[in-house]
Amino acid sequence: xxxxxxxxxxxxxxxxxxxxxxxxxxxxxxxxxxxxxxxxxxxxxxxxxxxxxxxxxxxxxxxxxxxxxxxxxxxxxxxxxxxxxxxxxxxxxxxxxxxxxxxxxxxxxxxxxxxxxxxxxxxxxxxxxxxxxxxxxxxxxxxxxxxxxxxxxxxxxxxxxxxxxxxxxxxxxxxxxxxxxxxxxxxxxxxxxxxxxxxxxxxxxxxxxxxxxxxxxxxxxxxxxxxxxxxxxxxxxxxxxxxxxxxxxxxxxxxxxxxxxxxxxxxxxxxxxxxxxxxxxxxxxxxxxxxxxxxxxxxxxxxxxxxxxxxxxxxxxxxxxxxxxxxxxxxxxxxxxxxxxxxxxxxxxxxxxxxxxxxxxx
Amino acid sequence: xxxxxxxxxxxxxxxxxxxxxxxxxxxxxxxxxxxxxxxxxxxxxxxxxxxxxxxxxxxxxxxxxxxxxxxxxxxxxxxxxxxxxxxxxxxxxxxxxxxxxxxxxxxxxxxxxxxxxxxxxxxxxxxxxxxxxxxxxxxxxxxxxxxxxxxxxxxxxxxxxxxxxxxxxxxxxxxxxxxxxxxxxxxxxxxxxxxxxxxxxxxxxxxxxxxxxxxxxxxxxxxxxxxxxxxxxxxxxxxxxxxxxxxxxxxxxxxxxxxxxxxxxxxxxxxxxxxxxxxxxxxxxxxxxxxxxxxxxxxxxxxxxxxxxxxxxxxxxxxxxxxxxxxxxxxxxxxxxxxxxxxxxxxxxxxxxxxxxxxxxxxxxx
Ligand code: SF4
Numbered sequence: 001x002x003x004x005x006x007x008x009x010x011x012x013x014x015x016x017x018x019x020x021x022x023x024x025x026x027x028x029x030x031x032x033x034x035x036x037x038x039x040x041x042x043x044x045x046x047x048x049x050x051x052x053x054x055x056x057x058x059x060x061x062x063x064x065x066x067x068x069x070x071x072x073x074x075x076x077x078x079x080x081x082x083x084x085x086x087x088x089x090x091x092x093x094x095x096x097x098x099x100x101x102x103x104x105x106x107x108x109x110x111x112x113x114x115x116x117x118x119x120x121x122x123x124x125x126x127x128x129x130x131x132x133x134x135x136x137x138x139x140x141x142x143x144x145x146x147x148x149x150x151x152x153x154x155x156x157x158x159x160x161x162x163x164x165x166x167x168x169x170x171x172x173x174x175x176x177x178x179x180x181x182x183x184x185x186x187x188x189x190x191x192x193x194x195x196x197x198x199x200x201x202x203x204x205x206x207x208x209x210x211x212x213x214x215x216x217x218x219x220x221x222x223x224x225x226x227x228x229x230x231x232x233x234x235x236x237x238x239x240x241x242x243x244x245x246x247x248x249x250x251x252x253x254x255x256x257x258x259x260x261x262x263x264x265x266x267x268x269x270x271x272x273x274x275x276x277x278x279x280x281x282x283x284x285x286x287x288x289x290x291x292x293x294x295x296x297x298x299x300x301x302x303x304x305x306x307x308x309x310x311x312x313x314x315x316x317x318x319x320x321x322x323x324x325x326x327x328x329x330x331x332x333x334x335x336x337x338x339x340x341x342x343x344x345x346x347x348x349x350x351x352x353x354x355x356x357x358x359x360x361x362x
Numbered sequence: 363x364x365x366x367x368x369x370x371x372x373x374x375x376x377x378x379x380x381x382x383x384x385x386x387x388x389x390x391x392x393x394x395x396x397x398x399x400x401x402x403x404x405x406x407x408x409x410x411x412x413x414x415x416x417x418x419x420x421x422x423x424x425x426x427x428x429x430x431x432x433x434x435x436x437x438x439x440x441x442x443x444x445x446x447x448x449x450x451x452x453x454x455x456x457x458x459x460x461x462x463x464x465x466x467x468x469x470x471x472x473x474x475x476x477x478x479x480x481x482x483x484x485x486x487x488x489x490x491x492x493x494x495x496x497x498x499x500x501x502x503x504x505x506x507x508x509x510x511x512x513x514x515x516x517x518x519x520x521x522x523x524x525x526x527x528x529x530x531x532x533x534x535x536x537x538x539x540x541x542x543x544x545x546x547x548x549x550x551x552x553x554x555x556x557x558x559x560x561x562x563x564x565x566x567x568x569x570x571x572x573x574x575x576x577x578x579x580x581x582x583x584x585x586x587x588x589x590x591x592x593x594x595x596x597x598x599x600x601x602x603x604x605x606x607x608x609x610x611x612x613x614x615x616x617x618x619x620x621x622x623x624x625x626x627x628x629x630x631x632x633x634x635x636x637x638x639x640x641x642x643x644x645x646x647x648x649x650x651x652x653x654x655x656x657x658x659x660x661x662x663x664x665x666x667x668x669x670x671x672x673x674x675x676x677x678x679x680x681x682x683x684x685x686x687x688x689x690x691x692x693x694x695x696x697x698x699x700x701x702x703x704x705x706x707x708x709x710x711x712x713x714x715x716x717x718x719x720x721x722x723x724x725x726x727x728x
Contacts, residue, residue, distance in 0.1 A: 010637065013710035047712015224710045360714040 007223030008046075016228040017051055023235065025055030031187060032056065032234055033180075033323055035173060036194030037064030037351025038222055044360035046224040056231065059323040060356070062176055062279060063194055065141045066093045066349040067321055070275040071309040073140075073169040074099040074345075079304060080136050080167060081112040087130060089123035090138040092116040097345045100310040120152035127156070127164035136298045139168040139287075143200045146170045146287055147261035150268035153289065153296045167298040168288050171274055173197055174205050175285035181213045183279075185324050190216040190234040192227070195249045202257025206245045214243040221249035268293055277345070278318030315344035320353050327354040334358060398493040403523025416499065417519055420506040425482075425517035433517035435482050440544050443478035445469060446537035452726040454497065454531050457571045458586030459662075461534055462501035464728060466508035466516075467591045467662060468613070469536040474596040475609045475665070477548035478540035483509065484518040486535040491526045501532065512591035514538070546600055550627035552607030553668040555698040559632060560667040560677060562595065562687040563588065564640045565617050569659035569727050570648045579651065581644040590663035595684045599667070602680045608668035611661070614728060615719040618657040620666055621694075621704045622718040631700035634716060636708045638693050658719045660727045668696055 034040055040060045043049060049058055062068050078099045081088040088104065095105045095116065108114040113133070117123050120137060127135040139149045149166055156164045173194065180186060193206055198219045206217045216237035220230030230248040237244065247253050265287070274286025289297040314332045319325035327333045327346070337343040339355055346354035401408035418426060425433040449465040459467075466483065473480040485505065489498070509516050571587040574580070592611070600606060608628070612620035617639075625632045641656050649656045663686060669677055674692065681687030694706075704716040 008709040010709050010711065017710070045714060046708045046710050047714040048710070049712075051710065051712050224708070228710075359717050 007221070007225045009225065013224055013228060016225070016232060020056065020228070020232060020235070021053050023053075023239075025053060025235075029055050029057045030189045030235065030238060031059055032190045032192055032231065033059045033061045033188050034192040035061040035063040035177065036192075036197065037067070037349070037353075038196065039063070039192055039194065039220070039227070040353055040356050041351055042222045042224075043227060044356045046227075047360075048224065048227055052231070056235070058192075059188065060320075060353040061180070061323050062276065062321040063142070063173065064321075064346070064349050064351040064353070065145070065171065066097060067317065067345045067352050068171060068176075068276045068278065069094075069097070069140055069169050069345070070277050071100065071311050072275070072307050075307040075309060076299075076304050077138050077167060078102050078104060078107055079307065080298065080302065081107045081114050083134075083302065085132070086134045086136055087113045087115060087126060088136050088138060089115050089117045089126055091118075091140065093349045093351075094138060094140060096342060096348045098312070098343065098348075100307070120148045121155075124152050124155060124161065124164060127161050128159075131163060133163060134301075135164050137164070137166050139166045139170050141170055142173055142194075142197050143265070144196045146269060147200060147258075147264045150264045153268050153293055154264070156296055157293070162295065165296050165298040165301050166289065168269070168286075169274075170269070170287040171276065172271065172285050172287065174201070174209060175282050176276060176279060177206070177209050178213070179279055179282045179285070180322060181209070181215060183322060186322055188215065188323070189238060190218070192230050192234070193217050193219040193245075195219060195221050195226075195252060198247075198249070198253045198257065200258045200261045203245045203247050203253065203255045205257070210243050210245045216243045217245045219245070219247045219249050219253050221252065276321075278321035312343045317344035317346045317354070320346050327357040330354070396495055398489045398491060398495065398498060398523055400491050400523055400525060403489070403521060409521070412521065416495075416502055417521070420502045421485075421509070421516040421519070423515045423517065425515060426519075433482070433484075435517055435539075437481070437539070437541060439541060441478075441542040443473050443476045443540045443542055444537070445472040446535065447472060448533065448535040449728060450530070450533050450726050451572065451728050452530060453572070453575055455500065456575050456587055457584045458567075459589035460501050460504050461532060462503075462505035463508040464587075464589050464662060465534040465536045466505050466512065466514075467589050468728060469538040470512050470514060470591045470593055471611045471662075471665075473538050473540040474593050475548070475611055476542060477546035477596070477600055477606075477609065478542045479597065480512065480514045480538055480540040480591075480593050482515050482517045483536050483538045484520075485516055486519065487521045488529050488533040488535075489521060489523045490529040490531050491523055493531050498532065508591065512593055514593075543600075545604055548600075548606060548609050550608055550610060550624050553624050553628035553630050553632075553696045554607065554670070555630055555696050556671060557607065557668045557696040558671050558674040558692050559621070559634070559694040559696065560669070560674065560681070560690060560692050561612075561617070561640065562592075562665050562667075562681050562684075563663075563689040564642045564645065565612070565661055565664065566641060566645045566649060566656035566659035568662040569616070569654075570645045570656075572660075572727055573652060573654075574648055577652070579648055581648065583644065585642070585644050585648065588661055588663035590686055592663065592665055592686060595681065595686045596665065598684060599677060599680050603669060603673040603677045605673060606667055606669045606677070608666070610666045612664055612666055613662060614660050616656070616658040616660055617664075617666065617693075618655070618704065618716045619719045621716070624666070624668065625704055626702045628696075629701045631697040631702070632694055632704045633697050634694035634704060634706040636706055638691060640689050640691055640693075657716060662728065
């Protein structure tokens with residue numbers, strides 16, 4: 001595990017930072033968006049923002065799966081938890097996300113069976129152990145999570161587990177990047193593309209973003225030196241007037257990604273229009289189970305009512321997720337809204353931008 | 363078991379002449395004889411056997427032998443420090459220790475953190491029906507050894523047995539008292555700007571030992587818990603540097619949470635240096651894999667020390683001479699600005715807030 005130190009070397013970091021400081025940058029700051037919440041946290045944890053020259057700004061994007069989950073999906077998850085005989089299995093981050101009137105955490109306090117799992121296989125195990133309960137796994141995540149959920153569905157089918165289903169609110173990142181670029185109030189100069197998601201979808205997945213929107217893309221790792229190198233590569237492209245997909249995170253990502261994982265996804269899921277918090281409905285940006293797997297589709301198994309969503313009127317997560325507002329610009333930030341009393345998902349999630357601003361205040 | 367749910371059964375073992383060998387029946391496989399039953403908490407014969415053959419024998423000392431309702435102990439000089447803590451760690455036996463040794467170490471260390479010399483402990487057991495005697499014996503033996511090594515006596519105890527499913531194997535509470543020698547004034551309020559912040563070794567070992575065991579993560583060398591009694595080390599430290607202001611054991615919530623507490627209590631800021639944090643490679647790797655920050659991972663044999671810079675060298679030398687302080691080092695300093703907060707200078711020179719642990723990062727870690 002020694003290898004991590006290589007990517008944290010203070011000397012190398014300093015020389016990369018010095019090189020960035022020496023560059024002649026345009027008068028209006030270059031705006032680079034880190035799409036992924038893991039990057040946001042990594043950037044805050046190493047204190048990178050304050051070390052960059054003022055001419056380079058990092059903007060946090062919509063890459064926290066919990067944060068972009070639409071209010072109605074949160075409410076549906078809560079509705080599921082209230083159904084008798086249902087065990088809701090979920091990743092922990094979702095627990096405290098406020099829905100219209102409650103949260104999974106509150107429901108659990110009121111007696112609902114909501115259990116935290118660390119992986120989809122835990123949920124399968126739960127279904128085997130509780131044959132008289134319906135186990136519903138909340139499928140929240142991007143292209144990294146979806147293959148593991150697909151594997152669980154396939155496994156459930158092999159075992160003929162008939163008390164396991166998935167509530168699929170999975171989302172796909174490249175369509176959201178396109179949607180962001182089409183929005184009028186946001187101007188960007190480049191994307192720091194997610195490392196983990198790209199291990200699955202590969203560099204080719206961003207071709208459209210780079211060519212059609214003339215937007216430089218660099219797939220970047222999560223260590224301080226990865227980030228510095230990724231940013232340097234973006235500045236290089238901009239200086240040369242190019243817009244292509246480059247890979248900094250070569251130790252994990254190639255052009256094709258992981259075909260086996262994608263095949264698994266394609267076998268179980270199909271793309272569908274999806275509503276993102278802050279970004280609205282984006283065509284073909286979500287995943288639902290294909291009809292032949294409807295036995296494992298919670299939205300088919302349960303007749304869910306239509307839900308009228310009520311969000312906190314002051315919460316500006318939507319703008320934060322689109323990168324047009326930084327959290328301190330929200331009047332509630334740090335005063336009314338804190339990790340103990342979160343009003344929006346961006347404050348709850350460990351990868352949320354408001355949470356990162358609050359936890360690592362710099 | 364159903365229809366027979368007496369929830370709580372009182373058993374006290376205030377003393378018994380030890381020496382009775384606990385024997386497991388060699389002939390016939392009678393599962394009842396291999397595990398704790400509700401009867402063992404009934405206060406009757408089975409209880410007596412359990413007390414005699416297991417507890418009294420292992421913790422044998424003159425106070426316990428008196429067999430009275432409470433133990434009378436001698437305490438002279440200085441202030442008396444008292445503390446109590448309950449232990450629910452899962453799994454009960456883990457690499458580098460078990461719930462028994464942990465229950466002794468943890469309470470001893472809590473006493474030490476006020477500069478006290480631990481003297482006497484009490485122990486309360488909550489046993490789940492069906493707990494294997496083999497496990498119980500292992501745990502009790504290890505408590506006895508831990509107490510002996512730390513030179514403290516277990517002078518009173520209590521056992522309750524609850525029906526299967528009402529507890530998880532075994533929970534232990536220990537309380538302890540110790541004496542604070544005159545002239546020693548150690549409290550979380552005593553950190554002063556300019557003080558150095560030291561630690562006696564690597565961080566995150568206990569939490570990661572538990573977690574790796576739970577998650578089935580294997581490394582080249584097993585990660586061992588650092589669970590140990592710090593009274594020897596602290597005694598030497600306080601003798602050499604009586605002006606130490608703060609001692610704090612970074613248990614649940616880890617180094618980050620303990621330093622935040624000190625910063626708040628003393629109204630000072632604390633500045634950490636990421637590059638000087640001592641972290642074992644395998645612990646760092648496991649944290650990376652599980653998405654944890656070692657700063658928030660529990661320790662059970664570590665102490666954070668705040669003391670005037672003038673005494674820093676001496677303190678480091680004393681600690682490094684002790685087996686539990688070989689890797690002692692300075693990890694930061696107390697500053698006047700940003701009172702109540704901890705900041706860390708990162709590897710690449712950035713500065714970031716190190717907040718308290720929120721929520722529960724790892725349940726049942728101690
Ligand atoms: S600070 Fe809270 S209320 Fe404001 S946008 Fe963020 S999550 Fe919403």
